[in-house]
Amino acid sequence: MKHEHFLDVRYYETDQMGIVHHSNYIRYFECGRTALLKDCGLPMEKIEEAGVMLPVVSVECHYKYPARLGDTLRIVSIMDEMPRAKLVIKSEIYNESGRLLCNGEVGIGFIDAKTRRPIRCPKDFAELFEKLIKEE
Numbered sequence: 356m357k358h359e360h361f362l363d364v365r366y367y368e369t370d371q372m373g374i375v376h377h378s379n380y381i382r383y384f385e386c387g388r389t390a391l392l393k394d395c396g397l398p399m400e401k402i403e404e405a406g407v408m409l410p411v412v413s414v415e416c417h418y419k420y421p422a423r424l425g426d427t428l429r430i431v432s433i434m435d436e437m438p439r440a441k442l443v444i445k446s447e448i449y450n451e452s453g454r455l456l457c458n459g460e461v462g463i464g465f466i467d468a469k470t471r472r473p474i475r476c477p478k479d480f481a482e483l484f485e486k487l488i489k490e491e
Contacts, residue, residue: 356488358391360430364422373424380416380457384446387430388461391444395487397480406468407477412441413462419455426450437485438476440464 368379389399402409422428433445441464448457465474476484 356391356395356434356484358387358394358432360387360390360432362386362428362430364424364426364428366424369424375422375424375426377416377418380418380422380448380459381414381461383428383430383448383457384414384416384432384444384459384461387432387446388444388463390430391432391434396483402480403468405477405479407474407480408466408468408471409442409463410466411461412464414459415461416457416459418457420450422448422450422456428456434484434488437488438465438481440473440475442476 362383364375368375370376392398392402399409427450429449429451431447431449433447434442435445436443441462443460443462445460446458447455449455465476466472467474
């Protein structure tokens, strides 16, 4: 399953040279990921109402070229395997000319909101993801 989200680089995300600070790419991954989940019918509010929390358990990020002030970024989020104990979402960030600026992946766990203990991907979430992946 592949999802695209567009975002303009904001002034506060850059240094004095107009280049995006490296920490913001992880935030961009999150923007793409939450947009993907929302478009799948699982906005964060619904996930939390179900008593589930999604902590980030791992992040991998490979920087290729800098994003700059004034760029419109295309954030591509990819979920290509069914979640079990964790959900892995791959991310690619491109500028408007199509140059790959950064890629990586984020691993997200599932925990019970009350006990804060790890759980497997809830069955209804897994069924929705499976349906959406098959449609792609």
